[in-house]
Amino acid sequence: MNRRPFEPNELDKPSADADRAITELERYATATGTATPRGLEDRVMAALDREPPPRHGLLAWLLPSAGAGGGLSRAARLGALGATLVLAMAGALFAGQLTGIIHNVGNGSPTPIASQSEFSAPSPSESVAEPATPSPSISPETSSSGSPDGSEDANQAPGASDAPQEASEQGGEATAHETGERSPVPGS
């Protein structure tokens, strides 16, 4: 077998220390140019017969065999896997919230109005109460102004007294905040 001798131009710049090491390594490589033992190929193929078929695609990329360098490091792969899971969870939470909102809007019950009020400020309790006790002094304020005060009232109202559904919405909102805070971590 032909050896590939070292050429002086293979280094980025000349170095006397490197030259001495090259001499030793070249001597060693020349002395140890041996042939493969007989039957090595059959031995390798026999070992492969005990192996399951190799992994494909994303699974192969995420879970490489030990010792198989290739691509990203183990830490990077785990980071990518973690980021994918966090994104999937955030997506599921968002989809759940969205479904709840759509469902509530579709029902037209008192609760959806409360949930709507989170986005558009007017107080739900007051607008619900409007048909029962038509009080002209209250309703024009809430409908026309939509001021920060009104929205604060709206936010306080469901939390204090209303159904578990609203509590779960609050819980969902908190979780969404958490995921919003976590998302940069895998990328870092």
Added chain:
Amino acid sequence: MERAAWHDEVVDDRALIDAVLAGDRDLFRVLVEREQVTVYRTCLRILGRPHDAEDATQESFVIAYRSLGSFRGEGPLGGWLLRIAIRQAYRRLGQRRETSELKQEMSIGAPGSDPLAVTLAGERERAVRLAVAALSDPYREVVALRFFGELSLNEIAVATRRPLNTVKTHLRRGLERLRPLIGNEPVQ
């Protein structure tokens, strides 16, 4: 010319890998036939014992087979395989040290009739092996790929996905660090 041959080899590698991943395990034998000499020789130069080199060669092919799906095809399969083999051989060398099996070895080079000459040659070879093993990565990997695996610097750059100039710098620095290690190695 060399570049064209290299390109053909990469295309052939891709076809070979696709066929093996599709379930044609026997085609992997083509890869074993083609690369076993280089892999075994590299392992032998790192480990210094034919029996260990055989084991490391077999393990390297098994790992390569398992991880075939993660090979991205950016260079020849041989370079990827050699990186696995080098990592595997050094892992085995580390285990050997932990179990205190690293005893005095005979020369793996050309046999001689003079026992003293054979012993001295063995010591010299051992000094080179241990000196390279003592390097840290990426220097060790580049030196091993160049002198034990006999890859060209271009092939190393492709296999390690590093710029050619970076590879040249790593090689020079590795060789400079190697020089005192080889020179100070005591002859027992």
